[in-house]
Amino acid sequence: MAKISRSILGTLMFLSLTGCTNFSQPVSVNPNVSVQKEEPAIVVPEAVKQKLAEPGNAQRNDIRKFPYPYEAMLSIASDIDDTTVEEFKQYHRFLNTKETTPYGQGVGLDISDSMFMYMGNDQQVKVDKEGHGMNFVMTYFDGLNPNQIHNAAQIDYFFKAGWIDSLHGYGDFSRKNTHDISFNRSLVEKAWQALNQSGIHPKVLINHGDEANVGNFGGYSPNRVTKYQEGDVPKSPYYNADLTLKNGIHYIWNSIAESEFGHDSPIFEIKLRDGQKVWGFHRYTHELKGSQYNWNWSPRDLHLQLTNQHLDELIKKHQYSILAQHFGGYNLGFPLGEEDIKSLRELASYQEQGKILVARTSRLLDYSAAQQFVDYTVAHEEGKMWINIKSIKDPIFGVEEPSIEQVRGLTFYTDDPENTILLLNLTPIPSSEVQRNKADSSGKKSISIRWFAADYTDYTKNAP
Numbered sequence: 001m002a003k004i005s006r007s008i009l010g011t012l013m014f015l016s017l018t019g020c021t022n023f024s025q026p027v028s029v030n031p032n033v034s035v036q037k038e039e040p041a042i043v044v045p046e047a048v049k050q051k052l053a054e055p056g057n058a059q060r061n062d063i064r065k066f067p068y069p070y071e072a073m074l075s076i077a078s079d080i081d082d083t084t085v086e087e088f089k090q091y092h093r094f095l096n097t098k099e100t101t102p103y104g105q106g107v108g109l110d111i112s113d114s115m116f117m118y119m120g121n122d123q124q125v126k127v128d129k130e131g132h133g134m135n136f137v138m139t140y141f142d143g144l145n146p147n148q149i150h151n152a153a154q155i156d157y158f159f160k161a162g163w164i165d166s167l168h169g170y171g172d173f174s175r176k177n178t179h180d181i182s183f184n185r186s187l188v189e190k191a192w193q194a195l196n197q198s199g200i201h202p203k204v205l206i207n208h209g210d211e212a213n214v215g216n217f218g219g220y221s222p223n224r225v226t227k228y229q230e231g232d233v234p235k236s237p238y239y240n241a242d243l244t245l246k247n248g249i250h251y252i253w254n255s256i257a258e259s260e261f262g263h264d265s266p267i268f269e270i271k272l273r274d275g276q277k278v279w280g281f282h283r284y285t286h287e288l289k290g291s292q293y294n295w296n297w298s299p300r301d302l303h304l305q306l307t308n309q310h311l312d313e314l315i316k317k318h319q320y321s322i323l324a325q326h327f328g329g330y331n332l333g334f335p336l337g338e339e340d341i342k343s344l345r346e347l348a349s350y351q352e353q354g355k356i357l358v359a360r361t362s363r364l365l366d367y368s369a370a371q372q373f374v375d376y377t378v379a380h381e382e383g384k385m386w387i388n389i390k391s392i393k394d395p396i397f398g399v400e401e402p403s404i405e406q407v408r409g410l411t412f413y414t415d416d417p418e419n420t421i422l423l424l425n426l427t428p429i430p431s432s433e434v435q436r437n438k439a440d441s442s443g444k445k446s447i448s449i450r451w452f453a454a455d456y457t458d459y460t461k462n463a464p
């Protein structure tokens with residue numbers, strides 16, 4: 001019988017107590033030189049620009065909720081607890097690539113992971129099949145020493161490959177004695193110095209662990225176990241919410257478990273005790289049986305999360321789901337059982353059929369914010385519909401002129417996709433990035449900015 005390692009069990013038990021684009025302008029072509037067929041230049045007429053400058057001419061119901069043709073979106077957000085580099089490589093090769101593996105062909109899904117900066121956990125735990133201890137867990141720094149790197153090279157590589165997109169707290173600070181705190185603010189300062197220097201810019205923070213993880217924030221309540229959270233209290237030595245938001249975190253999981261599988265919006269506003277606001281996001285962690293929590297966020301329970309009933313309901317309700325997981329929390333080798341593998345293949349088939357788009361957590365969250373807060377205008381001129389995306393008006397983080405990466409997937413309804421032109425700040429989006437769609441189940445045709453291309457690269461091959 002496979003066992004989840006003890007530190008995760010501790011966490012589970014603890015939680016159970018708590019309730020402008022680079023559009024190349026066509027150049028004059030030398031007629032003597034044979035070139036590939038250029039797309040005709042789209043010139044935006046002045047009359048169109050004027051119309052697009054008029055505010056208030058766009059209707060929110062012009063925007064489809066999900067990228068065409070999908071009816072729902074889902075992410076699997078895995079916590080890096082007790083995960084070694086070798087375990088990480090093994091299960092991501094299966095999750096993200098289509099390579100032949102000992103467990104069958106990889107499922108090729110966009111599933112990203114989280115990272116620890118530090119290891120401050122003093123528990124004696126076997127974290128892998130080989131019996132290694134906590135010092136084998138993948139962390140950026142060695143223990144609590146910001147002057148000594150541990151797996152910085154691997155974390156840097158996999159972050160840039162897209163297999164890591166979130167911080168799991170700033171590390172594992174769970175303790176045998178939860179009053180014996182190993183966390184402090186200076187660790188966060190040093191963490192961001194290193195991340196910024198490396199060009200690692202996560203937007204997602206998943207607060208981790210037991211009551212000794214006092215730097216957590218966003219879920220504080222005086223009447224709940226979350227009263228230990230001090231990360232947003234300016235006078236606390238554990239205060240870090242200022243550094244966290246200043247360095248680019250937009251979305252946090254506040255450590256409050258949820259049994260709801262789907263949500264209309266994955267994000268909700270959290271007001272912190274230092275006066276700042278941040279987006280919280282929902283994560284499905286358990287089922288409720290009466291008042292009892294049935295945790296199903298371990299890999300051998302993945303099939304209990306990815307049930308057909310859950311997936312079909314998500315589609316029916318047009319919702320988002322983010323599942324919590326602990327893919328590397330096992331210490332008996334490859335984490336998934338046959339049923340779990342089957343459920344992942346089923347999920348992949350839902351995606352192939354255009355029902356559920358599986359996306360890494362940061363992409364799902366950014367998409368949702370873009371879809372909800374995009375500011376755009378529409379003009380009808382010269383027999384064409386012109387749609388100009390101006391900005392993302394994020395009510396918490398302010399107005400931003402998006403890059404094409406930030407608006408991928410946005411889908412606008414139009415009667416005549418062939419005669420609709422998508423602009424990003426008045427610059428035509430290249431046709432290679434535009435997708436014209438047939439009518440969906442609502443009977444309406446649409447036009448989209450293409451979603452991220454699938455990436456099945458086996459990044460383990462050249463990993464450091």
Ligand SMILES: [Zn+2]
Nearest residue numbers: 079081208209
């Ligand atoms: Zn954790």
